[in-house]
Amino acid sequence: MTTTDTLPELGSIEPNQHGYRDFSLGKFTFSRDQYFVHVRWPNGTHMLAADAFLRAIQRDVAWGFFYGIVNFDTVIGTVNHYGTVDLFAGRFNAQYRQAGLDYSENFKSDAISRLFEAILADWTNATFDPFASPEETGSAFGPKNGSNKRAITRHRVTAKRMIGAPGDEPVRTDDNGFPINRHFTDVPQDAPEVHPEPGFEHQVVSVNLFAYLSRSDVTWNPSVVSVCKNSLYCPTTEEYILPIIHGNDRVEWFVQLTDEIQWEVEDRDTGAVRARVTMKAGDVAAMPADIRHRGFSPKRSMLLVWENASPELPALYASGKMPPAPVQF
Ligand code: PHB
Ligand code: FE
Numbered sequence: 001m002t003t004t005d006t007l008p009e010l011g012s013i014e015p016n017q018h019g020y021r022d023f024s025l026g027k028f029t030f031s032r033d034q035y036f037v038h039v040r041w042p043n044g045t046h047m048l049a050a051d052a053f054l055r056a057i058q059r060d061v062a063w064g065f066f067y068g069i070v071n072f073d074t075v076i077g078t079v080n081h082y083g084t085v086d087l088f089a090g091r092f093n094a095q096y097r098q099a100g101l102d103y104s105e106n107f108k109s110d111a112i113s114r115l116f117e118a119i120l121a122d123w124t125n126a127t128f129d130p131f132a133s134p135e136e137t138g139s140a141f142g143p144k145n146g147s148n149k150r151a152i153t154r155h156r157v158t159a160k161r162m163i164g165a166p167g168d169e170p171v172r173t174d175d176n177g178f179p180i181n182r183h184f185t186d187v188p189q190d191a192p193e194v195h196p197e198p199g200f201e202h203q204v205v206s207v208n209l210f211a212y213l214s215r216s217d218v219t220w221n222p223s224v225v226s227v228c229k230n231s232l233y234c235p236t237t238e239e240y241i242l243p244i245i246h247g248n249d250r251v252e253w254f255v256q257l258t259d260e261i262q263w264e265v266e267d268r269d270t271g272a273v274r275a276r277v278t279m280k281a282g283d284v285a286a287m288p289a290d291i292r293h294r295g296f297s298p299k300r301s302m303l304l305v306w307e308n309a310s311p312e313l314p315a316l317y318a319s320g321k322m323p324p325a326p327v328q329f
Helices: 050-062 094-098 109-123 209-214 313-318
Strands: 023-025 028-032 036-041 044-049 069-071 076-080 084-089 103-108 226-228 231-241 245-247 252-256 260-267 273-280 284-287 291-308
Touching (some): 036 050, 044 050, 050 069, 050 109, 084 109, 209 231, 252 260, 252 273, 260 284
Antiparallel strands (some): 023 028, 076 084, 084 103, 226 231, 231 291, 245 291, 252 284, 260 291
16 A cells, blocks of 8 residues: 555545545544534534535635634634634534533644645545535535545635736636636626826736636635735635635625625624624625624625734734724614
8 A cells, every 4th residue: 555645644544435534633533424524522523514514624724724713514613823723613602612512622724734635635526626606516425436636726816916917816818717607797808998107007907806706716715816915805706605604803894796695694602693694786894803604695796805914903802902893883
């Protein structure tokens, strides 16, 4: 047996009867069957649908564990401490907490990344793309059936200054392999007209953001299209359900650019329901720093997520020095 594609410190080398390897990290173990993922920890067990689990860990690892908390569902998820990550069960679930069934372990971010990458590589079948909408991918289920390395190793766009600027991320076109999505055939593709003053031709850059987004081949995967100090514009195209429930450690602004998304908003720590927010094209919302949210998009829509990446923000909110919402009513 070769050791090239095995990670003995993370999981079994021999597949189970469905063809999938088991994995473990610390006192957590992960296994999958034809429909479900089974997570076990010292005082509990949990089941998640295999497609939903793969969509969630795909986002978590691709986003470097994101801002704050990434709940895969109401039980399992990660907390980002920016260098280390907690893997938890039941920690943000009032009932698990009351019953004393919650459990959490801290790992170096690298270790969890390697675990999730190894799980994705082994458990994603050839027919399934965790970044795609359900209508644009095949089944995640059944016995092990090949792999989909191209889909799970995609890198998202992260501009250094702005997409389309000299030396930065190129603008997407049919020619570089990004056709217009089936739900965005009505989006105008014309390039903006720019008339810079003589001498400033190389400093004025513009792109048609709607045309750019109409060619996104993934869902619920924000790109960073512009960077101004810690202000990041992260637009994305959304269809079906956000694969994670995001518990933020800062305020996050949403600008609904097209169509409609409904958001379920809950208390970040207990999961108690707080609001249902329907955002239509043109609506703007500030998601507070003490909630968690999950979006539902009935047709592919365009959403601008505006992030403040300042590293000092989590401590300011956690200590109460900053109120959890930009406006106090
Ligand atoms: C969020 O959690 O705020 C979020 C994540 C991914 C998206 C959109 C919003 O595509
Ligand atoms: Fe969020």
